[in-house]
Amino acid sequence: MSVDVVTIFPEYLAPLRSSLLGKAIERGQVRVDVHDLRTWTGDPHRTVDDTPYGGGPGMVMLPEPWGRALDAIAPPDGPGQPRLVVPSPAGRRFSQSVAEELAGEPWLLFGCGRYEGIDARVLDYAGQRMVVDEISLGDYVLCGGEVAVLAILEAVARLIPGVLGNALSASEDSFSPAVDGLLEAPAYTKPAVWRGLEVPEVLLSGHHGNIARWRREESVRRTRARRPDLLGD
């Protein structure tokens, strides 16, 4: 998979190079290029924003640097086009199934907005030749799209075949269809007693049927307590 990220804070994306995604980059399974939007400004101050037409608070990102960035990274007459992902609280809600959708794409281009967002014509312009996806992490407002890109990319990268060491673990996560949309049961490791706290006995029993039943019951209990919406309650 190829990934391009356009931002005015390239250093914010440094964590992409560590951990699981960093290893995937080293192994050549994922290519990631982070671009500074100011590369495509045209004035000495390298301006990227201006006041909104119609008034209102804050600043809006200028269309021209974004237009140039898109044309440079994904030329209109190029052999293929990326899917443009723009994190925004006004986007569709991110989820495991959206992560699965994105993991199937050969090329993702993330556009990080700051301030009150990007001039809306940029997405219309991009939409003339690429799929444009505005995605929200949830119902809260971040200062910009950078943290959302880190979260989205981490969720996507671990679904790419060969990126996760244990192929089964991705399909058994909370929210993956394999566990029927239930939250995962709690997990324990050694020692069996730690600071007076014991691992549930059934997990030490070696009885696979009882263990599976216990995990299922814990999943339902947790889901009912924490996320009743997932049970349709």
Ligand code: ADE
């Ligand atoms: N940018 C600002 N807030 C955001 C959110 N909730 N999700 C994604 N991108 C954002």
